[in-house]
Amino acid sequence: MADIAIKTAVAKPAPREPTAWDRLKADRNWLGAWFMLPAAAFLILFLAYPLGLGIWLSFTDARLGRDGVFVGIENYEFMWEDSTFWLTVFNTFLYTAVASTIKFAVGLYLALLLNERLPFKAIIRAVVLVPFIVPTVLSAIAFWWLFDPQFSIISWSLRKMYLISSNIDFLGDVWNARWSVIFANIWRGVPFVAITLLAGLQTVSPSLYEAATIDGATPWQRFRHITYPLLTPIIAVVMTFSVLFTFTDFQLIWVMTRGGPVNATHLMATYSYQRAIMSGYLGEGAAISTAMIPFLLAAILVSWFGLQRRKWQQGESND
Amino acid sequence: MTDALAGKAVDPKAVLSGSAPLADDTEGMSYLQSLPRRLVTLYLPLSLILFVLLFPFYWMALTSIKPDEQLLDLETYSPFWTWNPTLKHVYKLLFETDYPIWLWNTMLVAVCATALSIVASVLAAYAIVRLRYKGAQLVGGAIFLAYLVPPSILFIPLSTVVFQYGLFDTPFALILTYPTILIPFSTWLLMGYFKTIPFELEECALIDGASRWQILTRIVLPLSVPGLISAFIFCFTLCWNEFIYALTFISSTQYKTVPVAIVTALVDGDIYRWGSLMAGAMIGSLPLVILYAFFVEHYVSAMTGAVKE
Numbered sequence: 251m252a253d254i255a256i257k258t259a260v261a262k263p264a265p266r267e268p269t270a271w272d273r274l275k276a277d278r279n280w281l282g283a284w285f286m287l288p289a290a291a292f293l294i295l296f297l298a299y300p301l302g303l304g305i306w307l308s309f310t311d312a313r314l315g316r317d318g319v320f321v322g323i324e325n326y327e328f329m330w331e332d333s334t335f336w337l338t339v340f341n342t343f344l345y346t347a348v349a350s351t352i353k354f355a356v357g358l359y360l361a362l363l364l365n366e367r368l369p370f371k372a373i374i375r376a377v378v379l380v381p382f383i384v385p386t387v388l389s390a391i392a393f394w395w396l397f398d399p400q401f402s403i404i405s406w407s408l409r410k411m412y413l414i415s416s417n418i419d420f421l422g423d424v425w426n427a428r429w430s431v432i433f434a435n436i437w438r439g440v441p442f443v444a445i446t447l448l449a450g451l452q453t454v455s456p457s458l459y460e461a462a463t464i465d466g467a468t469p470w471q472r473f474r475h476i477t478y479p480l481l482t483p484i485i486a487v488v489m490t491f492s493v494l495f496t497f498t499d500f501q502l503i504w505v506m507t508r509g510g511p512v513n514a515t516h517l518m519a520t521y522s523y524q525r526a527i528m529s530g531y532l533g534e535g536a537a538i539s540t541a542m543i544p545f546l547l548a549a550i551l552v553s554w555f556g557l558q559r560r561k562w563q564q565g566e567s568n569d
Numbered sequence: 570m571t572d573a574l575a576g577k578a579v580d581p582k583a584v585l586s587g588s589a590p591l592a593d594d595t596e597g598m599s600y601l602q603s604l605p606r607r608l609v610t611l612y613l614p615l616s617l618i619l620f621v622l623l624f625p626f627y628w629m630a631l632t633s634i635k636p637d638e639q640l641l642d643l644e645t646y647s648p649f650w651t652w653n654p655t656l657k658h659v660y661k662l663l664f665e666t667d668y669p670i671w672l673w674n675t676m677l678v679a680v681c682a683t684a685l686s687i688v689a690s691v692l693a694a695y696a697i698v699r700l701r702y703k704g705a706q707l708v709g710g711a712i713f714l715a716y717l718v719p720p721s722i723l724f725i726p727l728s729t730v731v732f733q734y735g736l737f738d739t740p741f742a743l744i745l746t747y748p749t750i751l752i753p754f755s756t757w758l759l760m761g762y763f764k765t766i767p768f769e770l771e772e773c774a775l776i777d778g779a780s781r782w783q784i785l786t787r788i789v790l791p792l793s794v795p796g797l798i799s800a801f802i803f804c805f806t807l808c809w810n811e812f813i814y815a816l817t818f819i820s821s822t823q824y825k826t827v828p829v830a831i832v833t834a835l836v837d838g839d840i841y842r843w844g845s846l847m848a849g850a851m852i853g854s855l856p857l858v859i860l861y862a863f864f865v866e867h868y869v870s871a872m873t874g875a876v877k878e
Binding site (some may be wrong): 301388 | 828
């Protein structure tokens with residue numbers, strides 16, 4: 251009997267010392283590394299590595315299907331003297347500046363309108379976002395048809411109203427084409443700006459407006475001194491995104507004009523596609539897209555300071 | 570005036586429930602405005618903007634059901650309406666082109682890429698927010714930066730990478746590259762979501778002897794289903810919308826996705842088949858619009874959440 255008692259005592263040992271393996275299993279850094287592995291693998295293999303490779307490619311004379319050799323800044327020199335490149339830079343800046351400004355203005359206005367008391371508010375809000383949901387390429391095709399030189403319904407309506415005498419050549423004329431693609435970009439971007447700003451507006455307490463009204467503030471003053479300051483942080487972030495994605499836009503242009511007429515709507519992204527993939531000069535294309543990076547960095551810095559300011563306004567703990 | 574009183578009566582409830590957005594259900598000061606004034610300052614501009622936003626869709630839908638002769642003759646028939654709608658364009662699209670295959674490709678790529686991204690993002694977001702390993706803050710920042718790297722500067726080097734890995738012109742080229750767009754976004758979104766789950770729940774589970782994996786699958790994930798839905802829908806939409814990678818990495822028609830195929834394969838020569846094109850654009854958008862209609866709230870929270878965090 252005593253024997254058995256001893257045996258059971260042996261069978262239930264005191265909590266053993268944790269082995270190195272046990273410690274490792276509970277170690278934050280070890281576990282963290284495993285948890286990060288899938289995401290890190292994707293981002294390093296398909297994002298960080300290509301990003302570096304792109305910069306390297308811009309210093310080589312690589313062609314499609316052939317590795318290049320290092321040629322120094324030859325691609326950049328070529329680019330510097332290429333008048334088409336400077337035209338695309340001009341186009342990109344015009345496109346980004348005009349489209350972002352109008353997107354912001356109309357988006358903010360739409361957000362303010364949607365923030366009012368409205369019948370069928372939920373449905374209207376849901377509907378507003380539809381242009382943003384529909385794939386860009388598919389809505390660009392609709393715009394292509396709307397801007398058709400012969401069968402454009404816009405030309406037809408204006409003609410019936412006796413505002414114009416002949417059809418407008420929306421995508422065939424240099425400046426018409428620029429305004430047309432800018433319009434299509436605004437059309438697609440406004441819902442995003444409006445809905446995100448609306449989310450910001452809804453956090454503004456109505457009692458602030460009531461207090462300001464009692465103090466005799468005009469609607470403009472209420473907007474300028476209540477709405478705008480409280481909305482600044484979110485405006486900074488939304489506009490950074492908007493600028494970033496407008497600056498690097500590709501789809502809309504490619505579908506509607508392919509950069510034409512006479513390169514009038516070529517953006518840096520579409521031009522790099524044309525040089526790298528269509529013509530096969532990977533090195534040159536990479537140089538053009540690398541040239542976009544400084545501008546993107548500037549936009550990201552603005553975003554970062556926007557975020558910092560938000561923390562400063564609302565206290566560090568909001569993270 | 571009764572409206573105003575009713576609005577005031579509802580007010581405390583909204584405040585009590587706490588969750589309701591402050592400016593949303595309360596009437597605020599709008600009762601101070603007369604109807605004609607609201608008509609000019611609110612309804613008129615709103616309906617104008619809505620008209621511009623929605624007209625292209627109406628035009629898309631109308632074009633896809635109009636007979637050909639009405640499409641090209643704006644004088645004899647009123648262009649804004651048709652009395653003899655036809656399904657000819659849709660029929661042609663579905664049975665005489667590869668459109669169903671393209672739809673299937675898009676769906677396959679979108680679902681696979683989204684699933685991969687969500688799994689990777691859940692693990693990464695949990696590790697960054699809750700394991701807080703050394704350098705987690707830094708990695709969080711790096712992921713936000715990765716979110717800001719646009720595909721248009723990556724597609725050239727990526728095309729050589731895809732070629733090196735032997736993925737060129739296969740669906741895997743897209744399934745494996747789309748997550749680079751999706752992972753940063755959904756990780757960022759889920760990090761925000763995981764932060765709202767009380768830490769005490771995890772501490773209890775740890776004391777009870779649960780492993781990190783058990784905590785993640787049994788506690789954190791069930792509690793963050795809305796966040797997962799948001800991430801899923803948004804990723805799915807981004808995949809469906811992606812164009813430049815699909816255009817660059819896929820060359821054979823049978824692997825193309827809807828956006829690319831419509832632009833490259835359906836537009837043949839000088840005669841654009843406008844009816845079929847518009848039908849294609851409409852059917853291609855339908856899955857997303859339907860998904861959106863069911864999950865508007867999740868969609869909006871994904872969009873604003875990603876910006877706010």
